[in-house]
Amino acid sequence: MDGGMRNAQKVTSVDVARRAGVSQSAVSRVFTPGASVSADMTEKVRRAAAELGYSPNPLARAMITGKSRIIGLVVAYLDNQFYPLAIERLSHALQAEGYHVLLFMASNSEGEIEKVVTDLLAYRVDGIITASVAITNDMTRRCADAGIPVVLFNRGQPGSGLSSVTSANVEGGRKVAAFLHQGGHKQIAHISGWQGSLTGRERQQGFEEGLAALDAAPLMIIDGMYDRASALAATETLLRSAVVPDAIFVGNDHMAFVVIDTLRQNGLRVPQDISVVGYDDVPISAWPAYDLTTVRQPMNRMVEATVDTLLAQIADPDRPAQKIEIGAPLMVRGSARLPQGQAT
Amino acid sequence: MDGGMRNAQKVTSVDVARRAGVSQSAVSRVFTPGASVSADMTEKVRRAAAELGYSPNPLARAMITGKSRIIGLVVAYLDNQFYPLAIERLSHALQAEGYHVLLFMASNSEGEIEKVVTDLLAYRVDGIITASVAITNDMTRRCADAGIPVVLFNRGQPGSGLSSVTSANVEGGRKVAAFLHQGGHKQIAHISGWQGSLTGRERQQGFEEGLAALDAAPLMIIDGMYDRASALAATETLLRSAVVPDAIFVGNDHMAFVVIDTLRQNGLRVPQDISVVGYDDVPISAWPAYDLTTVRQPMNRMVEATVDTLLAQIADPDRPAQKIEIGAPLMVRGSARLPQGQAT
DNA sequence: CTGAAAGCGCTTACAG
DNA sequence: CTGAAAGCGCTTACAG
Numbered sequence: 001m002d003g004g005m006r007n008a009q010k011v012t013s014v015d016v017a018r019r020a021g022v023s024q025s026a027v028s029r030v031f032t033p034g035a036s037v038s039a040d041m042t043e044k045v046r047r048a049a050a051e052l053g054y055s056p057n058p059l060a061r062a063m064i065t066g067k068s069r070i071i072g073l074v075v076a077y078l079d080n081q082f083y084p085l086a087i088e089r090l091s092h093a094l095q096a097e098g099y100h101v102l103l104f105m106a107s108n109s110e111g112e113i114e115k116v117v118t119d120l121l122a123y124r125v126d127g128i129i130t131a132s133v134a135i136t137n138d139m140t141r142r143c144a145d146a147g148i149p150v151v152l153f154n155r156g157q158p159g160s161g162l163s164s165v166t167s168a169n170v171e172g173g174r175k176v177a178a179f180l181h182q183g184g185h186k187q188i189a190h191i192s193g194w195q196g197s198l199t200g201r202e203r204q205q206g207f208e209e210g211l212a213a214l215d216a217a218p219l220m221i222i223d224g225m226y227d228r229a230s231a232l233a234a235t236e237t238l239l240r241s242a243v244v245p246d247a248i249f250v251g252n253d254h255m256a257f258v259v260i261d262t263l264r265q266n267g268l269r270v271p272q273d274i275s276v277v278g279y280d281d282v283p284i285s286a287w288p289a290y291d292l293t294t295v296r297q298p299m300n301r302m303v304e305a306t307v308d309t310l311l312a313q314i315a316d317p318d319r320p321a322q323k324i325e326i327g328a329p330l331m332v333r334g335s336a337r338l339p340q341g342q343a344t
Numbered sequence: 345m346d347g348g349m350r351n352a353q354k355v356t357s358v359d360v361a362r363r364a365g366v367s368q369s370a371v372s373r374v375f376t377p378g379a380s381v382s383a384d385m386t387e388k389v390r391r392a393a394a395e396l397g398y399s400p401n402p403l404a405r406a407m408i409t410g411k412s413r414i415i416g417l418v419v420a421y422l423d424n425q426f427y428p429l430a431i432e433r434l435s436h437a438l439q440a441e442g443y444h445v446l447l448f449m450a451s452n453s454e455g456e457i458e459k460v461v462t463d464l465l466a467y468r469v470d471g472i473i474t475a476s477v478a479i480t481n482d483m484t485r486r487c488a489d490a491g492i493p494v495v496l497f498n499r500g501q502p503g504s505g506l507s508s509v510t511s512a513n514v515e516g517g518r519k520v521a522a523f524l525h526q527g528g529h530k531q532i533a534h535i536s537g538w539q540g541s542l543t544g545r546e547r548q549q550g551f552e553e554g555l556a557a558l559d560a561a562p563l564m565i566i567d568g569m570y571d572r573a574s575a576l577a578a579t580e581t582l583l584r585s586a587v588v589p590d591a592i593f594v595g596n597d598h599m600a601f602v603v604i605d606t607l608r609q610n611g612l613r614v615p616q617d618i619s620v621v622g623y624d625d626v627p628i629s630a631w632p633a634y635d636l637t638t639v640r641q642p643m644n645r646m647v648e649a650t651v652d653t654l655l656a657q658i659a660d661p662d663r664p665a666q667k668i669e670i671g672a673p674l675m676v677r678g679s680a681r682l683p684q685g686q687a688t
Numbered sequence: 689c690t691g692a693a694a695g696c697g698c699t700t701a702c703a704g
Numbered sequence: 705c706t707g708a709a710a711g712c713g714c715t716t717a718c719a720g
Binding site for chain 1 (some may be wrong): 449467634
């Protein structure tokens with residue numbers, strides 16, 4: 001018993017075959033779903049395998065089938081709480097489907113992405129999910145040539161022909177515009193998400209459109225680059241400007257937290273003096289210290305859509321790419337004045 | 345040129361050999377560091393490889409050498425900001441060393457760990473890092489039998505014989521005790537880290553020893569389980585008890601944030617009414633909303649030690665396990681009253 | 689230094 | 705349904 005468990009990873013199909021008194025190919029078939037084997041054979045082989053502690057070597061399997069059952073997951077920075085959560089959910093969902101996750105940290109620099117894609121290709125991953133990372137069109141083509149499906153998570157890429165899953169960013173921006181306008185705000189500024197990203201541009205676009213529909217316009221727009229330092233600088237700029245805003249729509253929660261902290265440090269009360277609205281609804285938003293009104297990106301539904309799309313494309317390589325947008329509700333909390341007549 | 349790049353992943357060493365007019369084994373040698381090849385041969389092969397866009401298939405390589413250049417990284421929950429950061433740093437460090445990261449999410453349940461270790465073994469990872477996850481002794485033995493080194497990150501495991509990297513938890517707890525005592529606090533409570541973990545027990549032990557050395561003792565100790573819900577409940581218990589504490593040492597920052605929020609919601613000021621000290625020094629601790637005094641776990645040094653230890657054990661399987669403790673300084677911020685006579 | 693050959697642990701036509 | 709054989713893309717003794 002004990003001896004059987006030892007060195008389990010050195011046991012091969014040949015050992016099992018010998019013990020069961022059958023051929024090596026028979027052993028292989030027993031472990032290949034859908035192969036034709038008799039109940040008797042299955043029984044004999046399974047017992048021998050159990051006694052020896054055998055399980056098929058996935059590496060050898062991958063070499064032959066060309067399917068590694070590994071998904072490459074590419075992420076950029078993990079300081080924005082949205083991404084760790086995405087990793088956690090994506091990993092769980094993928095593990096539940098029998099896949100494994102090869103994790104790559106990459107900045108948004110072209111050189112790094114290139115190296116990562118090369119590695120991904122070398123390891124013959126079955127699919128790629130990039131979270132918050134753009135991929136150059138050259139890389140896209142290489143993945144396509146290799147027949148590796150790619151799904152962009154929380155990032156669109158116009159013209160790439162890649163599948164993507166995002167929240168309805170334009171609509172989300174519009175909702176914020178309407179909400180703040182109805183709240184009686186007259187001078188609404190926007191610290192935008194990175195303008196190099198589609199999410200950042202779309203949220204801004206929706207915001208501007210929403211205001212325009214109400215015959216209003218943003219007081220000022222500054223690119224917050226999705227990082228704390230830029231958001232801090234942007235807030236200070238707003239506070240020093242001729243007309244100080246009475247509301248700020250921030251491109252994501254990660255930046256909104258610095259914005260709120262900075263306003264408070266300047267003696268301003270949120271929302272009495274200035275309202276703040278974010279985007280994402282990461283868990284921290286609900287913490288009492290911030291109590292942030294924000295647009296919720298439905299993490300679970302986004303993850304589900306991402307995994308479904310990826311697995312569908314793996315199963316059918318000819319499946320056309322899909323751009324999925326998930327509805328994004330406004331979570332009303334305490335960081336922004338409520339529309340008139342609306343109860344708390 | 346373009347044609348050469350296409351289908352790069354289908355190019356094998358045989359193709360390169362043919363194009364360069366050499367044997368397949370020669371091609372292999374050129375891509376094997378340390379193999380004996382002439383400069384002339386290297387030149388010819390490299391050019392042919394470049395023209396074809398060839399790179400060796402790591403899967404095939406792994407099958408033969410038994411070295412996958414993959415490290416298994418096992419983590420539990422990612423809502424505590426300490427772990428995403430650890431993943432980010434560990435991944436970067438490992439990628440820099442030419443390793444790749446296979447990520448596994450696991451709860452601390454025995455069944456899940458078992459499944460994860462089985463997968464890890466099947467994929468022939470070269471090493472395993474577990475962050476905040478304990479591994480049963482049975483699993484430990486199976487890894488040892490397979491010759492796979494394991495390093496525990498931020499978790500010790502008495503009697504496992506495994507390498508581990510932690511901060512100096514006992515000493516950290518002592519520092520907090522001394523600091524709070526010197527700050528004139530008389531009723532110091534402790535919401536401890538999970539008592540099922542060595543880190544939680546050691547921090548508590550140091551705290552109690554530190555107080556005892558000053559002829560003091562904790563007012564009350566409650567296990568916070570390292571999660572927000574338990575920490576919230578613990579805080580409420582403290583507030584309802586006969587003697588309300590004037591200081592609370594919390595087993596990690598992740599819990600300390602809920603503690604501070606809850607105190608404030610009960611109309612108490614931090615630190616004027618109650619001082620709070622955490623453990624970890626995650627980035628959020630420095631955010632103005634919390635401005636948390638806390639013991640710093642030096643992430644970079646811990647990551648460095650972890651990677652160094654793991655790679656050393658991979659290089660020399662006979663290397664004995666090491667338990668590394670990294671000094672943990674107290675980061676004095678605004679959430680706890682300062683010792684008398686000390687300037688801000 | 690170089691090539692021919694064996695072999696890593698599997699899957700998958702191919703006969704029977 | 706089952707077995708013998710070829711082959712996935714490499715590395716590594718083994719001769720020369």
